[in-house]
Amino acid sequence: xxxxxxxRYHEKxxxxxxxxxxxxxxxxIAFIVSNALLPDGAWMAFVFAWLFxxxxxxxxxxxxxxxxxxxxxxxxxxxxxxxxLFSIPGKPLFTFQLFTWDLTITDMGFLRxxxxxxxxxxxxxxxxxxxxxTRFPDLIHAFEHLRVPAILTTIxxxxxxxxxxxxxxxxxxxxxxxxxxxxxxxxxxxGGVFWRAKIAGNMAGQLFLRSYERSDRIYNAMLSRxxxxxxxxxxxxxxxxxxxxVTAFAIAIIFIVQIIGRL
Amino acid sequence: MHYSPVPMHIPDNFLSLIVSIICWVISAAIIxxxxxxxxKALGEKQxxxxxxxxxxxxxxxxxxxxxxxxxxxxxLGGAMAAIVLGPWAGMLVMTAVIxxxxxxxxxxxxxxxGANILNMGLVTxxxxxxxxxxxxxxxxxxxxxVIGVAAWLSVMAGALLTSIELWLSGTxxxxxxxxxxxGVHAVIGLGEALITVSALAFILRTRPDLLxxxxxSAKASRGWVWVGGLITLAVVLLSPFASxxxxxxxxxxxxxxFINAGQSAPYSIIPDYTLPxxxxxxxxxxxxxxxxxxxxxxxxxxxxRGLKAKA
Numbered sequence: 001x002x003x004x005x006x007x008r009y010h011e012k013x014x015x016x017x018x019x020x021x022x023x024x025x026x027x028x029i030a031f032i033v034s035n036a037l038l039p040d041g042a043w044m045a046f047v048f049a050w051l052f053x054x055x056x057x058x059x060x061x062x063x064x065x066x067x068x069x070x071x072x073x074x075x076x077x078x079x080x081x082x083x084x085l086f087s088i089p090g091k092p093l094f095t096f097q098l099f100t101w102d103l104t105i106t107d108m109g110f111l112r113x114x115x116x117x118x119x120x121x122x123x124x125x126x127x128x129x130x131x132x133x134t135r136f137p138d139l140i141h142a143f144e145h146l147r148v149p150a151i152l153t154t155i156x157x158x159x160x161x162x163x164x165x166x167x168x169x170x171x172x173x174x175x176x177x178x179x180x181x182x183x184x185x186x187x188x189x190x191g192g193v194f195w196r197a198k199i200a201g202n203m204a205g206q207l208f209l210r211s212y213e214r215s216d217r218i219y220n221a222m223l224s225r226x227x228x229x230x231x232x233x234x235x236x237x238x239x240x241x242x243x244x245x246v247t248a249f250a251i252a253i254i255f256i257v258q259i260i261g262r263l
Numbered sequence: 264m265h266y267s268p269v270p271m272h273i274p275d276n277f278l279s280l281i282v283s284i285i286c287w288v289i290s291a292a293i294i295x296x297x298x299x300x301x302x303k304a305l306g307e308k309q310x311x312x313x314x315x316x317x318x319x320x321x322x323x324x325x326x327x328x329x330x331x332x333x334x335x336x337x338x339l340g341g342a343m344a345a346i347v348l349g350p351w352a353g354m355l356v357m358t359a360v361i362x363x364x365x366x367x368x369x370x371x372x373x374x375x376x377g378a379n380i381l382n383m384g385l386v387t388x389x390x391x392x393x394x395x396x397x398x399x400x401x402x403x404x405x406x407x408x409v410i411g412v413a414a415w416l417s418v419m420a421g422a423l424l425t426s427i428e429l430w431l432s433g434t435x436x437x438x439x440x441x442x443x444x445x446g447v448h449a450v451i452g453l454g455e456a457l458i459t460v461s462a463l464a465f466i467l468r469t470r471p472d473l474l475x476x477x478x479x480s481a482k483a484s485r486g487w488v489w490v491g492g493l494i495t496l497a498v499v500l501l502s503p504f505a506s507x508x509x510x511x512x513x514x515x516x517x518x519x520x521f522i523n524a525g526q527s528a529p530y531s532i533i534p535d536y537t538l539p540x541x542x543x544x545x546x547x548x549x550x551x552x553x554x555x556x557x558x559x560x561x562x563x564x565x566x567x568r569g570l571k572a573k574a
Contacts, residue, residue: 006367008367028373029373029374032275032276032372032373032374033280033374035275035276036275036276036279036280036283036374037280073368073369073370077272077273077274077277080277080429080434080435080440080443081277081434081435083435083436083439083440084433084434084435084436087436112433116276116277116434119275119276120274120275120276120277120372122276123274123275123276123372123373123374124274124275124369124372127275127365127366127369127372127373128369130366131366131367131369136366136367139366149294149295149298151298151301151302151310151355152294152298152355152358152359152362154310154314155310155313155314155317155355155356155358155359156314156317156359156362156363157314158310158311158313158314158315158317158318159314159317159318159321159359159360159363160363160367161314161318162314162315162318163318163321163322163363165318166315166318166319166321166322167322167325169322170322170323170325170326173326174326193328194457196328197328197454197457197458197461198457198461199328199461200326200327200328200337200457200458200461201457201458201459201460201461201462201464201465202461202462202465203326204323204326204338204343204458204461204462204465205461205462205463205464205465205466205469206465207319207322207323207326208319208323208347208462208466209466209469209470209473211315211316211318211319211322212312212315212316212319212470212473214315215311215312215314215315215316218311218315219308219311219312222311227307228307229307229310
């Protein structure tokens, strides 16, 4: 597996790509918080927030619908919110029968349900955009600059660095299981559920031992190269005047969206 | 990318801002404690180890086994991380895993990440480790049995906390979300328990030295037994109470001012429960029965397996 198999970064030289990663993190968080603060049914504000997203997509040279196309990942979770359709008092919009239950969708319930979905959908898009325009190591560095403890960011950096190595290890284990559990096509192979679970557990245990031993080798290799507990980067992150300007501009737009939402 | 999301990662904006912030504060406090404890106990060697272990948990979540009808069981890893690495290091590892899931895969939001870390990383690790420590001097068979129960309960505790957060945010109804979440996670937790037990049985067989070296003192370990025991007790007592008498929990929350704080909407989210379906007591009784059967079945299977392996 290639080292960037998990990477969501899109190599471009756009204006947004060149911004300091801190700017992108701060604006992303501000945008998500702003969505949370918008009242239910603030349609105009939702539209403006989306326009802001589309504009950022265009500026990033990713294509105007880049985030839109990938934004359905959080949709399954909408199931959890479905009960608000029926549970908030309001004018009945629609009544139907599901098995033996009479369900009535109220206008207030519908309003809240759709608002939750739109807010979440907008937030997922900006999070998608963040990792598409920022290299993950730079992102981790931004968090370090933003006072996230170094031990955590270092663990995350290691996770990212070795994830594809251990994923290869998992694929080897899965391939070995496949090749040893022979079964005629169309027929069930392997034993019962508990037996299968035990095999999966053995694989997890095996993976643990291989990872553990690998971490020893990695540590020794790092030590021999002068590791003292700190990771260094070749990208010095410095806030330029452009970065400050963009942050202020984006926050101002988010404020305007808030005002539109409350008109 | 061969990566199966678990239905417990809350996306952004499914929790209200207040609930998200409260969860962040709690998580940050616990993570801060974990950092100072790990820094004290371990040298700089531990950082690469914890990084690789985080990658291990992430990768181990890809190992699945077919259950039935196209569904498959796989690992969350909170209990396992805490048992093999100790509670504090396990919590840091789980925090890193959840952070990467949210940042890189949009599996779980950014502003609600504090809640996700609390539910899936910190609580699962505390339950898993606490129950495990309570039998650390017993035989391997007992240990593995308790590890199974601990892994299952850790998933249930996470699911319960997730439900409560969603309900406090006015995103869902308590009387529905608790049976639904706990029902689904009773099955997911079974997969978790089976994989965790057989993985640890494997490690006990091949490298028992890795599990024996525990840096926790006797006093600290008693503390963990308490924490694990209390959370377990909360899960066991709160779930039936919340499903059978949601008004009770609502009353408590109202008295404490949570309900108003949690809701930004100008109207009351939680009216009297007038949902005409799901006769409260009947449904929760059935759920409790199903869960009970699962637990007892799992325990019997595990103990039987352990005895057979010994013989």
